[in-house]
Amino acid sequence: MQEPSARLLARCREGDRQAFSQLAAQQQAYVYNLAYRIMGQAEEAADLAQEALIKAWQMLPSFRGDSRFTTWLYRVVVNLGINRLARLRREQQLADADALPAHEHPAWAANPQEIHDAAERREYIWSQVDTLPDKYRLVITLYYQHECSYEEIARILQLPVNTVKTHLARARQMLAGRLAGMEEVRNDL
């Protein structure tokens, strides 16, 4: 997670589009990855990430600096993402509220026995992250990929800190359990 400099932020708040273009380029990967974890589809994620950055530009004058800029930005992404996901689910008329949109996994991810090295294991674990319930998936992404603290995650997701800790522990437990299960299968072979 790269926090923009105070000078760059100040220029953006003054309406400097060139500065905001720099800021967007700096944050695009973080915003896009978070959007992807929410939406589960590259195209939807790109749309959400763009919408979030445009919204951030519009709301920037109201950013008071109570938290880090990135925390504020991720909160914008999450809020927009939750709304967009709900709309998408309504449109798709999914009966199960917890059902996830079809995530784009690598083809091999469905067959863990074919994992041979650390890189494949990493891909497998991330593919499993995509199958976690929304609340766990977001906590995992913010903690590991965006390197947010418990307090920052709590602020972004508007949850108590202890709930964030519990979600993270449950998510780690689920992932490790699946990975351990996978290893047991391989040992049995």
Added chain:
Amino acid sequence: MTCDRVRWLLSLNPCTSEQSLDPLTRCHLEGCPACRSFQQALQWVDSDLHARPLAQPTAEFVPAVMRGIERSSQPEEIAPPFSRAFCLISAIVTLCALVAGALLLQNGVVAPLPGSDPVLASTWLNPIWARDASAWLSARNAQAAQIVLAAMAGLLLTLAGAAIGFRASAHGQ
């Protein structure tokens, strides 16, 4: 200590080192291969989740954002107060109202003279309210009453037409 309890404790703190575990947990791990396997998996989860590089959006991403900002900052085009459909419907209804008013003026609101044809007096062209209104006025003012009643009918029809036209144009937009 049960396996579930040990696994939950291990899951609570990412990147927990062996030394930071309490003696009971360490003791359980020494005697439980399944939990040791879980602990190993947990370490992989931690390291692999940290290690994944961020996916990059396409090169078009930032320019698309800037285009979106450009669009959003342009003043919105002020929509004309009335659509074409509204104007057309209003014109048609106004014309109808004028024609109806003219018909009423010519045929409808003439108070039947004593001894006139009772059949004609009871037709829709000569409604009772118009006759009563005319009768209420003096014979000298009968012509003025006819004009006022015709104008009121025309105005009511025009207003109704405008309301219908407005709704139609609102639906069309």
